[in-house]
Amino acid sequence: xxxxxxxxxxxxxxxxxxxxxxxxxxxxxxxxxxxxxxxxxxxxxxxxxxxxxxxxxxxxxxxxxxxxxxxxxxxxxxxxxxxxxxxxxxxxxxxxxxxxxxxxxxxxxxxxxxxxxxxxxxxxxxxxxxxxxxxxxxxxxxxxxxxxxxxxxxxxxxxxxxxxxxxxxxxxxxxxxxxxxxxxxxxxxxxxxxxxxxxxxxxxxxxxxxxxxxxxxxxxxxxxxxxxxxxxxxxxxxxxxxxxxxxxxxxxxxxxxxxxxxxxxxxxxxxxxxxxxxxxxxxxxxxxxxxxxxxxxxxxxxxxxxxxxxxxxxxxxxxxxxxxxxxxxxxxxxxxxxxxxxxxxxxxxxxxxxxxxxxxxxxxxxxxxxxxxxxxxxxxxxxxxxxxxxxxxxxxxxxxxxxxxxxxxxxxxxxxxxxxxxxxxxxxxxxxxxxxxxxxxxxxxxxxxxxxxxxxxxxxxxxxxxxxxxxxxxxxxxxxxxxxxxxxxxxxxxxxxxxxxxxxxxxxxxxxxxxxxxxxxxxxxxxxxxxxxxxxxxxxxxxxxxxxxxxxxxxxxxxxxxxxxxxxxxxxxxxxxxxxxxxxxxxxxxxxxxxxxxxxxxxxxxxxxxxxxxxxxxxxxxxxxxxxxxxxxxxxxxxxxxxxxxxxxxxxxxxxxxxxxxxxxxxxxxxxxxxxxxxxxxxxxxxxxxxxxxxxxxxxxxxxxxxxxxxxxxxxxxxxxxxxxxxxxxxxxxxxxxxxxxxxxxxxxxxxxxxxxxxxxxxxxxxxxxxxxxxxxxxxxxxxxxxxxxxxxxxxxxxxxxxxxxxxx
Numbered sequence: 149x150x151x152x153x154x155x156x157x158x159x160x161x162x163x164x165x166x167x168x169x170x171x172x173x174x175x176x177x178x179x180x181x182x183x184x185x186x187x188x189x190x191x192x193x194x195x196x197x198x199x200x201x202x203x204x205x206x207x208x209x210x211x212x213x214x215x216x217x218x219x220x221x222x223x224x225x226x227x228x229x230x231x232x233x234x235x236x237x238x239x240x241x242x243x244x245x246x247x248x249x250x251x252x253x254x255x256x257x258x259x260x261x262x263x264x265x266x267x268x269x270x271x272x273x274x275x276x277x278x279x280x281x282x283x284x285x286x287x288x289x290x291x292x293x294x295x296x297x298x299x300x301x302x303x304x305x306x307x308x309x310x311x312x313x314x315x316x317x318x319x320x321x322x323x324x325x326x327x328x329x330x331x332x333x334x335x336x337x338x339x340x341x342x343x344x345x346x347x348x349x350x351x352x353x354x355x356x357x358x359x360x361x362x363x364x365x366x367x368x369x370x371x372x373x374x375x376x377x378x379x380x381x382x383x384x385x386x387x388x389x390x391x392x393x394x395x396x397x398x399x400x401x402x403x404x405x406x407x408x409x410x411x412x413x414x415x416x417x418x419x420x421x422x423x424x425x426x427x428x429x430x431x432x433x434x435x436x437x438x439x440x441x442x443x444x445x446x447x448x449x450x451x452x453x454x455x456x457x458x459x460x461x462x463x464x465x466x467x468x469x470x471x472x473x474x475x476x477x478x479x480x481x482x483x484x485x486x487x488x489x490x491x492x493x494x495x496x497x498x499x500x501x502x503x504x505x506x507x508x509x510x511x512x513x514x515x516x517x518x519x520x521x522x523x524x525x526x527x528x529x530x531x532x533x534x535x536x537x538x539x540x541x542x543x544x545x546x547x548x549x550x551x552x553x554x555x556x557x558x559x560x561x562x563x564x565x566x567x568x569x570x571x572x573x574x575x576x577x578x579x580x581x582x583x584x585x586x587x588x589x590x591x592x593x594x595x596x597x598x599x600x601x602x603x604x605x606x607x608x609x610x611x612x613x614x615x616x617x618x619x620x621x622x623x624x625x626x627x628x629x630x631x632x633x634x635x636x637x638x639x640x641x642x643x644x645x646x647x648x649x650x651x652x653x654x655x656x657x658x659x660x661x662x663x664x665x666x667x668x669x670x671x672x673x674x675x676x677x678x679x680x681x682x683x684x685x686x687x688x689x690x691x692x693x694x695x696x697x698x699x700x701x702x703x704x705x706x707x708x709x710x711x712x713x714x715x716x717x718x719x720x721x722x723x724x725x726x727x728x729x730x731x732x733x734x735x736x737x738x739x740x741x742x743x744x745x746x747x748x749x750x751x752x753x754x755x756x757x758x759x760x761x762x763x764x765x766x767x768x769x770x771x772x773x774x775x776x777x778x779x780x781x782x783x784x785x786x787x788x789x790x791x792x793x794x795x796x797x798x799x800x801x802x803x804x805x806x807x808x809x810x811x812x813x814x815x816x817x818x819x820x821x822x823x824x825x826x827x828x829x830x831x832x833x834x835x836x837x838x839x840x841x842x843x844x845x846x847x848x849x850x851x852x853x854x855x856x857x858x859x860x861x862x863x864x865x866x867x868x869x870x871x872x873x874x875x876x877x878x879x880x881x882x883x884x885x886x887x888x889x890x891x892x893x894x895x896x897x898x899x900x901x902x903x904x905x906x907x908x909x910x911x912x913x914x915x916x917x918x919x920x921x922x923x924x925x926x927x928x929x930x931x932x933x934x935x936x937x938x939x940x941x942x943x944x945x946x947x948x949x950x951x952x953x954x955x956x957x
Contacts (some may be wrong), residue, residue: 186291229261252295259307270563277342302621317583317757319366319782331383358405363738367782381436392440439472460505473507580766594773633764652681656715702738778867796826833862837941
């Protein structure tokens with residue numbers, strides 16, 4: 149029988165899943181009112197006293213630890229089916245490495261390994277994790293709890309957790325409050341299921357649309373990504389859970405956007421490293437208080453990040469004040485030896501990584517593989533105990549901050565009440581709706597409910613579910629596809645409207661990806677699929693074509709050579725347009741794609757990204773007008789890979805060139821303008837901007853305040869996304885042409901006016917000068933407020949009269 153709540157009167161509130169008879173007979177003496185006798189010595193030590201400062205508790209515990217116990221805190225054990233052979237403790241655990249403790253256990257019974265018995269129902273999982281935690285609290289000498297970690301970039305990576313759109317879709321919401329709520333849901337469900345540390349969010353600023361992990365990134369702009377990072381971090385932390393930021397650092401800029409075995413050799417200037425790639429990490433740590441960082445696979449300027457004291461200590465800890473612990477991204481430590489070749493043995497790689505600042509080695513093999521060489525290094529005198537103590541100190545600090553020493557167990561019943569609650573599922577649907585970007589609308593959307601009697605839904609993404617299932621997000625969910633969402637909407641709201649379906653095209657042709665560079669004639673099956681869709685389109689009032697890519701084409705290890713629609717998808721769109729029927733193109737993808745034909749000839753385009761569990765419902769709501777779209781692009785849409793790199797922000801004239809007259813900005817030898825610019829997105833209503841006000845208190849030690857009025861001049865309510873861009877007019881170095889320095893998402897009723905105010909700190913206006921100092925220079929600054937980076941409605945300026953210095957970078 150499982151005891152639901154420890155009946156020991158513990159003020160610390162230790163909850164859930166303990167066998168009461170075993171506890172009473174074997175270890176009840178360690179549980180006291182208000183504290184746990186973790187080292188079983190019959191007295192309350194400093195590290196067991198919740199009233200003591202965390203720093204004192206850490207030092208007291210550290211002073212009692214042996215080398216064996218310290219080194220065990222520096223390693224991860226992957227859960228059952230990944231590395232661990234047992235799902236819950238066995239008597240043999242007393243003979244395993246972790247008899248002396250562990251830093252963390254990653255993905256314990258989360259459902260990735262389908263053979264696990266304790267993934268579901270939720271209370272069963274909590275019971276299993278409590279059983280594991282009991283072992284570390286009761287059976288190890290010092291009773292140091294283990295940190296239970298899990299992934300969570302689009303909802304918690306657990307079986308039947310709440311699912312959210314991919315980060316590239318969340319990035320398109322431009323809604324900081326929504327992102328904060330998503331963080332709270334991830335943290336709340338993690339805590340309820342027994343996890344204490346979640347690997348989220350991905351803060352890689354992605355400047356290359358070809359890169360495979362584009363789908364996992366919020367976007368291309370450091371300010372936008374940084375604001376999301378702060379809000380996710382605060383949301384997770386508000387539920388008593390730590391979060392670990394991915395992937396530190398300069399990870400998203402491999403040479404040529406390549407992925408897989410590459411992920412190395414970023415060609416990035418030192419200023420750009422700080423201003424673009426490190427900026428979101430700095431914000432999430434200094435403003436959000438993040439307690440975890442994952443060190444990345446790549447190098448910078450010939451030095452692997454996982455072996456770089458500059459990145460892991462000087463910048464991360466000394467400059468940003470990071471107090472948490474650094475885990476390695478899988479084989480990032482081993483790569484110092486096997487890939488980067490800066491270490492001549494694995495043991496030397498261990499020495500370099502730990503000295504540089506790695507706290508915990510995390511990868512998919514036996515933790516002995518790391519702990520043994522680490523102990524050998526210590527015994528040989530090649531690893532300083534001062535360094536080891538520093539690394540362990542960070543791990544213990546996080547565990548104390550998480551409350552594991554005082555509340556190591558979780559309540560079984562709570563999980564069933566929390567996970568996938570109605571509130572969480574409603575937020576999931578809201579996120580899916582807000583992520584949708586209306587890219588084009590020639591008056592077709594929303595579809596006329598009265599005149600539309602028959603709709604054809606076609607395309608390879610119409611019934612595709614894999615775009616909303618992720619290795620790093622919720623598992624085992626019932627995905628509402630585009631076709632299903634439209635069918636359900638019509639069945640519920642439009643009785644008598646017929647929804648027909650035709651595949652029209654496979655996701656890609658048989659020769660893909662070689663066919664991206666070598667044209668292959670269309671075979672008979674491909675012709676027949678398009679012909680079938682043509683026939684059905686001619687008998688319909690409107691055609692909705694779902695195109696794009698799925699998780700086999702974008703994601704980790706999956707970069708692209710081309711950004712065109714794969715296979716025969718463009719041919720399908722063209723055939724539908726040529727029927728003369730209204731054609732709505734719905735793009736489901738993990739990256740911007742070159743939709744040149746659709747942009748010119750289709751009637752409407754929606755970017756739905758990888759839209760989450762309720763993506764089909766959200767898309768139907770937009771198509772039929774029940775929801776007014778307001779998503780904005782967090783990444784530039786190129787017309788061709790030949791334009792890459794093309795992104796925002798950029799240096800003056802760096803993306804200009806030969807532009808002359810014409811719809812594409814076509815010059816003498818190339819197409820210059822992107823298809824859709826950063827921040828772009830349409831609505832079913834229109835807004836007027838007015839009354840720009842600039843209040844500059846920076847010279848007085850305050851902030852810059854910029855406000856304006858926004859009026860909904862249309863006939864229906866909608867969200868508007870005002871964007872603040874600032875430009876340093878003249879400066880000691882070349883700065884970015886314009887930089888995003890504020891944004892909001894505001895719901896406005898027809899004829900209603902709302903005032904939006906942005907606050908900008910002096911540091912948000914800084915540059916890195918020729919002496920590599922961060923400084924806000926005196927001078928004139930230009931201000932733009934608009935609906936996109938290329939659609940400015942209001943302009944102004946202000947002056948700063950004296951330099952403000954923030955120190956060396």
